[in-house]
Amino acid sequence: MEYHLTLDDNKFVVCDNENKMKSCFKDLYTRVGCSIHYLNEQLQHCFSTDIIDKMPVDCDIVQEMFDSIRQIVSHMRRSHKQSKLSRKLQSYSDSRFNSAFYTMDVFLIVLDELAGILDRTYMNDYMLIDKDLLASVCLFLKPFEEVIEQFSCDAKPTIYKVLLLRQYLLNHYKIHPDDHDGMQQIKRFLEKRIQDIWISQDVHYTTTFLHPSMKNFHVNPDLQEKAIELVQQEILKRQPITPSNTFTPTTTTPARTNALDSKSTASKGLLSYCFDIPKNDxxxxxxxxxxxxxxxxxxxxxxxxxxxxxxxLQQKLKFPILFSMVQDFYAVPALNTSIERLFSSSKNTVTDKRSSLGAEKINKLLFLQKNLTLLKSFDKKKSIEGNTDEVKRKMIEQPSSTISNVNEGQSITTITKKFKTNEDDITLSDDDYEENDEVDLF
Structure with a gap:
């Protein structure tokens, strides 16, 4: 291979969850499924598929409503009447994550405005839409969008979020007595599919445990035991000679806390619901x-x-082995969409005019394209620091130059005075000579 990649059990490959990809990356390395693909596929099946894996989807109530919405949206966009609406309608797209939510959410906002704009041929579809059910579906799908946003961050680690956010969504499927029949169908289908299809892997357990605010698995305490076992096994691999790593808990006094202990989980973001509850004892x-x-x-x-x-990084000396695990595992992303974007960038980089670029140059170009904003920020910092140093240097040089000018002026004045004194001395000596000559003549 041109990039000289070496694959083994310690290498992680993040890819989508199609059968071809699973069979391709099943040996020699650890395959990690893209979490967003797991989630998005089930949402697509919920709104647009009748049968999946030879089993009925059984979400006909919501699917009929969604079909009516799609027909109205398509008509409004073709007829150019959406300019009369307060919001632009969004078409459904299979390639966009959680696209059904965007379509229905905007449609709900302009639902009342459509009554006076729609043609009579689409009024039957309009009347079939249950506004209360539509509002309930949009409210139910909003946490899915927040989870996708959490996974989509490519500037910070995301792998540790997968396990508990998956569990958070499973808890979100709880059926309430007053739920609409369509909502109950959605919750049953998604709960079963995510439990069966979206399988958590060892790296998810390990990385979740290595987050200090998630190690107790408050969302689902039953997951902690497996996580501790996996971490123990990894510690044994990284530390060949150890006295004993078996964990037998006993009661002791509360542990000390450092400067970070005073921080509370006051944030009301989605991820904060997965954090452990602080314990006094x-x-x-x-x-x-x-x-x-x-x-x-x-x-x-x-x-x-x-x-x-x-x-x-602050705990590096206190927990060296755990720190090395964080270095290896937290580099694994929760999704592979950033890699797919690099494929698109490489296609734009290698053109007909650039067909002879080597792998090393392409790699550097892609690196610059992906990190251009970050590199620009570094350059700005350096320029600001350089300007600050230049100003400081000028401020320091200004008084010194003034002092040197004063010294030069004083030295010139001294030389002038000396020169005048010498001239006076010379004049006096000449007069003396003249007097002596006159005396000699007499």
Whole structure:
């Protein structure tokens, strides 16, 4: 291979969840499924598929409503009547994540405005739309959009969010007695599909446990035991000679907290609902120092906006093995859409005029394109620092130049005075000579 890639069990490959991709990346490395693809596929099936895996979807109430909405939206966009609406209608697209939510959400906003604009041929479709059901569906789908936004961040680690946000969505499917029949159908279908299709992997358990605000698995405490076992196994791999890493909890005094302990989870973002509830009396072990035991006993609460990598950088000396695990596992993204964007960028980079570019040059060009904004910010910082240093240098040089000018002026004045004194001396000596000559003549 031109890029000289070496693949083994320690390498992670993030790809979508099609059968061809699964069969292609099943050996020699660890395949991680794209979390957004898992979620988006089930949402597509919910609104646009009758049968999946030889089983009926059974969401006919919502699908009929969604078909009516799509027909009205398509007509309004073709007839150019949407200029009379307060919002531009959004067409449904299979290639856009959670596209059904965008279509229905905008449609709900302008639903009352459509009554006076629609043609009579589409009034039957309009009358079939239950506004209360539509509002309930949009409200139900909003957390899915927030989860997709959480996974889509490519500037910070996202892999540790997958397990608990998946569990958060499963808890979101709870059926209430007053739910519409269409809502009950959606909740049953999505709950079953996500449990069966969206399978959590070992890296999800490990990375979730390595977040100090998620290690107790408040959303689902049953997941903690498996996470601890996986972390113990990884510690044994990275530390061949260890006395004992078996975890047997006993009651002790509360653990100390550092400067980050004072931070509370006051943030009301989606991820904050997955954080552990702070405990006043912490249960831990009181045996000799052990990284896993010390980490479990650590009473630190990070907010949703805190930098998890900065936290582990501060704990590098205290937890060296766990820190090395964070370095390896937190580099794995939760989705592969950023890689797909790079494929699109490479297509635009390698054109008919640039057909002979080597792999190394393409790699550098893609790196510059992806990190151009970040590199510009570094350049701005350097230019600002350079201007500041230049101003400081000028401020320092200005008084020194003034002093040097004063010294030069003083030295010139001194030389002039000396020169005049010498001239006077010379004049006096000449007069003396003249007097002496006159005396000699007499």
């Amino acid at each position: 912490l249960q831990s072990t009181s045996i000799s120092y052990d990284e896993l035991k010390e980490y479990i006993a650590l009473n630190v609460q990070l907010t949703e906006h805190d930098d998890i990598l900065h936290f582990w």
